[in-house]
Amino acid sequence: MDSNSLGVIIALLPLLAVGLLFLLLSSKAKPHPIYDSSRNPIAGNQGQVINSRYHPVVISRDQHDVTRKQISDNALKVLYRLKDAGYESYLVGGCVRDLELGLHPKDFDVATEAHPEEVHDLFRNSRLIGRRFKLVHVRFGREIIEVATFRASHDAAHNDDDKHGRQADGGMILRDNVYGTVEEDALRRDFTINALYYTINDFSIHDYAGGWQDLEQRTLRMIGDPEARYREDPVRMLRAIRFAAKLEFTIAPDTEEPIQRLAPLLSDIPAARLFEEVLKLFLSGQGETTFAMLRHFKLFEALFPATQRLLDKEQGAVAEQLIIQALRSTDIRIKRGKSVTPAFVYAAMLWYPLLEILERLKKQGVPPIPALHQAALEIHQLQSRASSIPRRFSGTMRDIWELQYRLPRRNGNRAEQLVENPRFRAAYDFLLMREASGEDLDGLGQWWTDYQQARSEQREEMVAELGHGGARQRSKSKRRVRRKPQHD
Ligand code: ATP
Numbered sequence: 001m002d003s004n005s006l007g008v009i010i011a012l013l014p015l016l017a018v019g020l021l022f023l024l025l026s027s028k029a030k031p032h033p034i035y036d037s038s039r040n041p042i043a044g045n046q047g048q049v050i051n052s053r054y055h056p057v058v059i060s061r062d063q064h065d066v067t068r069k070q071i072s073d074n075a076l077k078v079l080y081r082l083k084d085a086g087y088e089s090y091l092v093g094g095c096v097r098d099l100e101l102g103l104h105p106k107d108f109d110v111a112t113e114a115h116p117e118e119v120h121d122l123f124r125n126s127r128l129i130g131r132r133f134k135l136v137h138v139r140f141g142r143e144i145i146e147v148a149t150f151r152a153s154h155d156a157a158h159n160d161d162d163k164h165g166r167q168a169d170g171g172m173i174l175r176d177n178v179y180g181t182v183e184e185d186a187l188r189r190d191f192t193i194n195a196l197y198y199t200i201n202d203f204s205i206h207d208y209a210g211g212w213q214d215l216e217q218r219t220l221r222m223i224g225d226p227e228a229r230y231r232e233d234p235v236r237m238l239r240a241i242r243f244a245a246k247l248e249f250t251i252a253p254d255t256e257e258p259i260q261r262l263a264p265l266l267s268d269i270p271a272a273r274l275f276e277e278v279l280k281l282f283l284s285g286q287g288e289t290t291f292a293m294l295r296h297f298k299l300f301e302a303l304f305p306a307t308q309r310l311l312d313k314e315q316g317a318v319a320e321q322l323i324i325q326a327l328r329s330t331d332i333r334i335k336r337g338k339s340v341t342p343a344f345v346y347a348a349m350l351w352y353p354l355l356e357i358l359e360r361l362k363k364q365g366v367p368p369i370p371a372l373h374q375a376a377l378e379i380h381q382l383q384s385r386a387s388s389i390p391r392r393f394s395g396t397m398r399d400i401w402e403l404q405y406r407l408p409r410r411n412g413n414r415a416e417q418l419v420e421n422p423r424f425r426a427a428y429d430f431l432l433m434r435e436a437s438g439e440d441l442d443g444l445g446q447w448w449t450d451y452q453q454a455r456s457e458q459r460e461e462m463v464a465e466l467g468h469g470g471a472r473q474r475s476k477s478k479r480r481v482r483r484k485p486q487h488d
Pocket residue numbers: 092093094095106107109188189190191194195233235236280
């Protein structure tokens with residue numbers, strides 16, 4: 001290098017230094033794309049920014065209630081294997097939250113810096129899944145440990161290309177495979193209490209978003225700007241209701257405020273994803289509360305539009321009662337550890353919309369059973385546009401409905417055959433609920449209760465006493481061939 005160019009470089013040095021200083025200062029002044037402390041009241045409690053990296057609040061092992069004994073052995077195996085391979089990994093999400101609250105986690109999720117393919121290489125018993133979110137499922141018999149790679153938010157400048165992440169004009173996330181650091185991963189999660197990270201390095205919990213304080217204060221709070229986060233993924237509105245109902249937490253005012261306004265955004269969500277959410281909403285043991293909250297926040301309409309239209313009408317009160325009865329009995333069954341089926345809940349949700357269609361078909365002169373089948377089909381098509389019902393459940397739902405028309409016909413050996421029907425119990429429960437919600441069925445429910453408790457001679461007497469009341473025999477030519485019962 002000659003002395004001339006050396007001189008030019010020396011002359012430029014102060015300029016370079018000023019530029020560098022400016023860059024440093026401006027990067028510190030800029031709020032985090034998601035976690036903008038000026039908008040969020042939990043700022044004081046949140047991890048600190050040191051050297052432009054977020055450092056978590058660390059809750060040491062003696063300050064929290066999550067013990068290794070409560071953690072699934074398989075989840076621990078995954079964590080130790082990842083650690084031995086040199087990857088930073090944590091237990092995260094619902095399991096940390098639930099364990100701290102003294103609840104049984106549904107499943108154990110792991111977040112790691114290892115990329116999906118690297119995780120897959122570490123575990124023979126694993127599978128790569130997902131498109132929207134690429135994940136690894138590590139299978140141990142019936143238990144699956146879900147391992148996700150740390151993800152960054154979409155506006156994380158260094159990584160925002162269309163190949164990995166994609167956002168629609170309205171802000172909705174279409175694809176989400178932008179990898180990032182653990183702090184970025186924390187801030188792209190939905191609620192602060194879902195962003196607590198448990199590490200087996202020293203058994204502490206790392207909190208990047210103020211979740212620890214919210215857990216203590218039983219508050220459900222969206223990370224970042226709630227409206228933007230709901231627009232990114234409207235399903236978060238349903239999740240807010242689900243967690244508030246399940247944990248009996250209060251929704252923070254700024255997290256609650258946009259929900260009613262943004263509820264219509266749910267119509268952009270694919271029906272299959274909404275079905276998954278419906279299952280979690282109504283089959284987790286707090287269905288009754290959840291239903292009331294969904295209605296309050298105007299979210300129910302997106303899930304069951306035909307039912308909502310009916311609830312708005314004069315006769316809506318009976319329909320509402322039936323739904324409440326069905327959800328209440330489902331909640332009780334779950335608490336007692338009994339099995340539940342979404343078909344039953346769907347049958348109740350759609351029973352009155354079904355009757356409305358049936359009424360129309362009756363006026364058109366369609367005979368009862370074909371009318372029932374046609375109405376069931378119409379309802380299924382209508383409902384599938386909102387939250388679809390997989391075939392294995394819609395079959396059961398139709399059986400429950402059809403049996404409502406067969407339960408009044410008890411003469412001959414029909415009553416005996418009905419009791420043997422694999423769907424009898426569900427149909428009988430459904431019948432009782434219809435009565436409890438205000439339908440007058442002329443004591444039919446009580447009759448079936450007595451019938452089941454009676455010995456065989458008494459049963460014959462009961463049927464004989466019905467005379468023609470329970471007969472209304474259809475002519476042979478119109479009798480339908482009985483369908484084979486379906487087994488789910
Ligand atoms: P549970 O399993 O008890 O229903 P969970 O919190 O574990 O609750 P999951 O659906 O299993 O919920 O998701 C695991 C974690 O992934 C959540 O805790 C949250 O951190 C994150 N997460 C899930 N869905 C979203 C979403 N739509 N937006 C942002 N983060 C999400």
